[in-house]
Structures are given as C-alpha cells and as structure tokens.
Amino acid sequence: MKIMKKMFFIGILxxxxxxxxxxxxxxxxxxxxxxxKSKNYSTSMPKFQAxxxxxxxxxxxxxxxKLHNLKNYPxxxxxxxxxxxxxxxxxxxxFYYVSNSAQTVKGxxxxxxxxxxxxxxxxxPLQKQVIDAFPxxxxxxxxxxxxxxxxxxxxEQGEYLRKKLGSQLDELKMSSIDxxxxxxxxxxxxQMSYRQYIQRAIxxxxxxxxxxxxxxxxxxxxxxxxxxxxxxxxxxxGYGIIFLLPPEN
Numbered sequence: 001m002k003i004m005k006k007m008f009f010i011g012i013l014x015x016x017x018x019x020x021x022x023x024x025x026x027x028x029x030x031x032x033x034x035x036x037k038s039k040n041y042s043t044s045m046p047k048f049q050a051x052x053x054x055x056x057x058x059x060x061x062x063x064x065x066k067l068h069n070l071k072n073y074p075x076x077x078x079x080x081x082x083x084x085x086x087x088x089x090x091x092x093x094x095f096y097y098v099s100n101s102a103q104t105v106k107g108x109x110x111x112x113x114x115x116x117x118x119x120x121x122x123x124x125p126l127q128k129q130v131i132d133a134f135p136x137x138x139x140x141x142x143x144x145x146x147x148x149x150x151x152x153x154x155x156e157q158g159e160y161l162r163k164k165l166g167s168q169l170d171e172l173k174m175s176s177i178d179x180x181x182x183x184x185x186x187x188x189x190x191q192m193s194y195r196q197y198i199q200r201a202i203x204x205x206x207x208x209x210x211x212x213x214x215x216x217x218x219x220x221x222x223x224x225x226x227x228x229x230x231x232x233x234x235x236x237x238g239y240g241i242i243f244l245l246p247p248e249n
Contacts, residue, residue, distance in 0.1 A: 031088040032062040039083045048078045048098070051115035058098065058107035067107040075235055076100050077117050084108070102181060126194055126229045130177065130240065133198055136221025144226040147243050168245060175209040177201045177229065177240035184238040197238060222247045
C-alpha cells in the first residue's frame with residue numbers, strides 16, 4: 001500500500017485548506033529578507049525531506065546567516081511549523097521554518113529544496129493494531145485511499161482533501177502517531193511492544209492536534225478510520241497518521 005508520512009501532526013484543517021502559490025529559487029541569499037505573509041502550521045507539523053543532495057542551506061530568521069546544510073541530513077524528516085512569504089526587495093519566495101525531531105536543528109529554508117515525505121512502506125499488522133486501538137471504529141477503504149494518495153505541499157493537500165472529501169473535510173479529525181524519543185528507542189529495542197507504544201503515542205498526538213480536546217481513543221465508536229504507519233524496518237518506525245470521520249447522519 002502506497003502511503004505517506006503525513007506524520008504531519010496532522011490535525012489542522014486550516015493548513016490543509018488554504019492554498020497560496022509563490023515561486024523563486026534563492027540559491028544564495030545575502031541581503032536581509034523580511035516577512036510579507038505567514039502561516040502557522042504548529043498544530044499539524046507536516047513532514048518533509050530533502051529533495052536535493054547539493055548544498056541547500058537552513059538560515060536564520062532574516063536569511064542572512066547559514067545555520068545548517070541540508071545535504072548533511074539526507075534522511076532527516078523535517079517538521080514544518082510555519083511558512084513565510086519573504087522578500088529582500090528583489091526576490092520573493094516561500095520559506096518553511098523547519099526542525100528535526102530532536103529540535104536540535106532548526107531554521108528557515110526555501111521550500112523548493114524539500115519534498116513531502118511519503119511513506120515508503122507500510123505494515124498491515126501494525127496498521128491493524130492502530131485501528132483496533134479505536135474500539136468500534138470502521139476501517140473505511142475510501143478514506144484509507146484518500147490518506148494513502150495524499151501528496152504534495154501542505155497547501156496542495158488542502159485542495160486535494162477538499163476535492164476528495166467535500167464538506168466532510170470540515171468534520172475530518174487528523175492526528176499523528178509521534179512518540180517521544182525515549183519511547184521510540186524502547187520500541188526499536190523491543191523493550192516496549194507496538195501495542196504499548198501506540199497506547200502512549202496516540203493520546204500524545206491528540207494533545208498536539210486540533211479538535212481532539214476531551215477525546216480518548218474510546219470515544220470514536222461508529223466513526224470511519226484510516227491509518228498509515230511505518231513498518232519495523234523503516235527508519236521512521238513508530239510514526240504514523242490517523243484520519244477519523246464521524247458517522248453520516
């Protein structure tokens with residue numbers, strides 16, 4: 001099953017619903033840039049990876065100082081918490097504020113250097129454990145395909161979801177499976193089973209997602225569910241995303 005990591009904390013619809021297109025390719029930035037417009041993705045944290053092996057820099061806020069070189073992080077999955085339309089008076093571009101999972105590497109990068117992270121592989125047994133963690137939910141093939149086929153930038157995903165789900169998009173709840181570094185280490189070492197892991201990681205995801213206030217995994221009986229997860233041999237084992245839709249009246 002083709003899946004993506006949509007590890008974006010997923011939760012926000014605002015991120016996925018709006019769409020703005022800007023173009024430029026600032027390979028080198030010297031003059032200070034200023035922000036024209038910004039978007040906050042902090043509740044969804046969409047995930048990206050480098051799509052180039054060449055020098056591509058992560059900058060400070062004004063894009064005047066190089067902080068990190070993207071080519072040194074070929075396998076890192078970057079969380080995007082904000083995007084900015086920026087200009088130095090001559091060029092205009094869209095930049096993402098990115099951070100790695102440990103929050104040790106962060107800064108601003110031109111979005112053209114990144115690609116949406118796609119799930120390279122899936123594990124049906126693990127997916128089933130996630131779905132089973134929501135008693136009474138219905139694994140919906142149509143919703144699952146919608147999740148599996150979602151690609152592109154956050155803004156492009158908003159258009160895609162609106163086209164696929166229509167007015168149901170307003171009712172869609174999205175959350176990630178995103179455990180702590182310590183939990184993932186225990187999972188990878190076998191000290192914690194996958195079932196034990198998701199019982200911790202899913203509620204933690206609820207806290208960072210929009211629309212899950214007051215909900216537990218037992219509160220979705222009758223809802224449609226879809227889930228994408230990483231298999232054990234993936235470098236992103238332990239991460240995933242969940243879609244939930246309420247019953248149709």
